[in-house]
Amino acid sequence: MRDPDSILLQEFLLSGESAAFAAIVEKYHRPVYWLAYKFTHNSEDAQDVAQETFVRAYESLMKNSDREILLKPWLMTICVNLCRNLAKKKKNFNFSDLEREEEEDSFVERVQGKELNPREKAAQHEVVEEVQTAVQKLPKKYQVVVQLRYIQDLSYEEIAEVLRIPLNTVKVHLNRAKKTLKSYLAPL
Amino acid sequence: MKSDSLEPLLKTLKPDVAVPAGLAARIMQAVDKKAAVLERRQVFWSSLKLAFGVTALIYGFTAVVLNLLNSDLSSYLGVVNEDPSVLLTYEGARALLEQVPVLSALIFFAGLVYSIRHLMIRGVRARKLSSVMAGLFVVVAAGSFVGGIAVGATQSGTSTADASSVLFNPVVTKSSDYQYSSSGEVTQVENVDADTVEVTILLPDGTEKTVEVPLSVLAEKEVIQKGDRLYILGQPGGFKKPGNMKANFVHFGQ
Known part of the structure; x- marks a missing residue:
């Protein structure tokens, strides 16, 4: 069975019409926007990046x-590159943080002692929402990999390619993100 | 929290921000704009390539025919007439026909400018329109080519085959370079050196004329003998080589 993405792509390449491209936009504008928002934290900028x-x-x-591409990771890569350019201009996200692995333990130790405050707990009754909130408390670089892995459903290799960081760093980031989340969610 | 319970929870994660309404439409609007720009750029280059290509084709075709005819000069003249005065009647037709490739090129470029201007405005329909325009230009150019030959034939009162061969006349590629001088029967041939022979011809008015003929102007294994007919074409007193003209002499055997 053919991958639905490649069918979409094939349809567009055969017709060459921008109308056929609309199906691709319809399918992927949300994940691209979410990822852009994760970096820019600004709806206008994220919309510009997505566009x-x-x-x-x-x-x-x-x-x-005529080249073969995996549509989703490819779009994500373009999006991350654009965010990178924007960040250089606005200095609102330090991309070099993505590659940094040191000081992670100290961060984990730091947050381990920190629990979600009671007010937040009261507001978030559902476990899923607790997780959601906990993820948002993660440093941005962890949020990005968690989003790419669990919301965008990309493989470790694809995440490494999209973010242009070593595969091992992706694994380390995810591992530490989970470790941190566990500490946040320990009382559950 | 148990270590293995986090993974399923993470899989239930949802994006923390809602996508603004109309984002897809906004993106498609930008994509459409880009598509129009790309289309115009593509049309511009393909039209340019097409115009150059077809113009080159016309010239290329002309060159091929010229070369083919060049190797068969005497038979061409045989088709027209042995009398050089007939050659002169082709002057007008030749002058017209010589301009055919230039006219074709001009038509192409005029069409190109028109199509680009038109497509710049229309944008999206550019591709289809450009192919129609290109087809039209090919027809017009071919028409002007064939039409030019037909007009030449009508003006000179000969067949289109003769008129087209006049167009590709390798002896006189430019009418201004052509000047009929004299013709007559060869009465004497003397070797001057390894490369030149001195030929004396008897002109129609009964006088004799002696000219030096470089052997390089003759075809391979061709020799000038007594009794042959020799036309001297070109500027009087010289052996000018206009265009791709190989010689001023047109030599017929007996």
């Missing part, structure tokens, strides 16, 4: 239509 991601993808596909 530019698809414009660049369209341009690239029109110029070089």
Whole structure:
């Protein structure tokens, strides 16, 4: 059975019409926006990044239509690169943090003693919502890998490719993110 | 919390921010704009390539025919007439026909400019329109080519085959370079050196004319003998080589 993404892509490449590209936009504009928002933390910037991601993808596909790509990770890569450029301008996210592995233990130790405050606990009755809140308390670099892994459903290899960081770093980030989350959610 | 209970919980995670309404439409609007720009760029380059390509094709075709005819000069003249005065009647037609490739190119470029201007405005329908325009230009260019030959034939009162061969006349590629001088029967041939022979011809008015003929102007194994007919074409007193003209002499055997 053919991958639905490759069917979408094939349909677009065969017709070459921007209308056929609409199906790709419809399917992926949400994950791209979510990822962009994770980096920019600003809805306007995230929308701009999402828009530019698809414009660049369209341009690239029109110029070089015969290559094989995995649509989702490819779009995510474009999105991350655009966020990288934006971050350079605005300095609102330090991308070099993504690659940093040191000081992780001290961070974990630091947060281990920290519990979710009672007010938050009262507000979040559902366990899932507790997890959601806990994830948002993670440092951004962990949030990004957690989002790519569990919301965008990318493999470790794809995350490494998208973020341009070593595979091992992805594993370390995820491992430490889980460790931190466990400490947040320990009382549950 | 148990270590193995976190993984399923993480899989239930949802994005922490709602996607703004109309984002997909906004993206598609931007993509459409980009598509129009890319389309125009593509049309511009393909039209340019097409125009250059077809113009080159016309010239290439002309060159091939010229070369083919070049190797069969005397038979061409045989088709027209041995009398050089007939050659002169082709002057007008030739002058017209010589301009055909230039005219074709001009038509192409005019069409190109028109199509680009038109497509710049229309944008999205560019591709289809450009292929129609390209087809039209090919027809117009081919029409002007064939039409030019037909007009030449009508003006000179000969067949289209003769008129087209005049177009590709390798002896006189530019009418301004052509000047009929004289013709007559060869009465004497003397070797001057390894590369040149001195030929004396008897002109129609009864006088004799002696000219030096470089052997390089003759075809391989071709020799000038007594009794042959020799036309001297070109500027009087010289052996000018206009265009791709190989020689000023047109030599017929007996």
